Amino acid sequence: MRSEGRRAPDVDVRVLDPKVPADTVDGYLDTLAHVVPAITDFFNPAAPTRIRLVVDPGYTDGPAAAGGGVITVSAAYARTHPRDLDVVTHEVTHLVQAYSAGTYADRWHWVEGVADYARYRFGRGNAAAGWSIARYERGSALTDGYRATARFLAWAVAAGGDGIVQDLDAALRNGSYSDTFWVARTGDDVAALWSRYVRDSADGWRPVR
Ligand SMILES: [Zn+2]
Incomplete structure (x- = not known):
């Protein structure tokens, strides 16, 4: 059975670069609060909703990555694309996919x-x-x-x-x-x-x- 859920995510956030705008980080959190219930309901209601979000200056392989319950956003990407909040929507989908x-x-x-x-x-x-x-x-x-x-x-x-x-x-x-x-x-x-x-x-x- 789908739905019933609408579970809000429990997000632990770490921002390892003080130059990343606070509005962008707040935007990631607000985005996750809205999209995680919708995406888990749509695809995989059994997916865990405990998520760690790390904005990391050490991650340089691309805009972002996800795995093992962790979303990593490149701090350089966050600083140069402060309005791209749905980068976390893409990444959290990978956590929900759980392939x-x-x-x-x-x-x-x-x-x-x-x-x-x-x-x-x-x-x-x-x-x-x-x-x-x-x-x-x-x-x-x-x-x-x-x-x-x-x-x-x-x-x-x-x-x-x-x-x-x-x-x-x-x-x-x-x-x-x-x-x-x-x-x-x-x-x-x-x-x-x-x-x-x-x-x-x-x-x-x-x-x-
Ligand atoms: Zn991807």
Whole structure:
């Protein structure tokens, strides 16, 4: 059973760089308070909601990362992108996904596509941060992950696949996912769906928000 929950997260925050604006850190916390109940309800109500948030000047591999109940945001990223609060929406989705290490490695584009789909669907400040999946990037591929894959997922839902992202997430978590998922779920293989998606995008299809 989904829902019933709406559990507020219990967030322990450490800011290891005093130059990160307090408004940005408050914004991360406010964002998590709103999106964690929604994202756990949507994907995985059993996901733990105790989260450690670290804004770390020592993390330099990208904007942010998540694992083991910890979200790490690069302090340099926080300082240069103070309005990108939904960076934590993407990252907390990885904690909720709770996939096996093998799934993270082998299904990378779905892992990142689902996280950006969650950001698209539940993010609260995407427009303010200039983040969107509205535009189709010509030449993009399903295996690009992130926004490219998230945009395809939004199309699959709009094309009649209500619940398909939750089912995809569940299959990734329980280890049953293979590309036959798409045939079973839609009657078409994923390559045919992607072709339809590209055609529809060329014809002007856009996600609702
Ligand atoms: Zn990610």
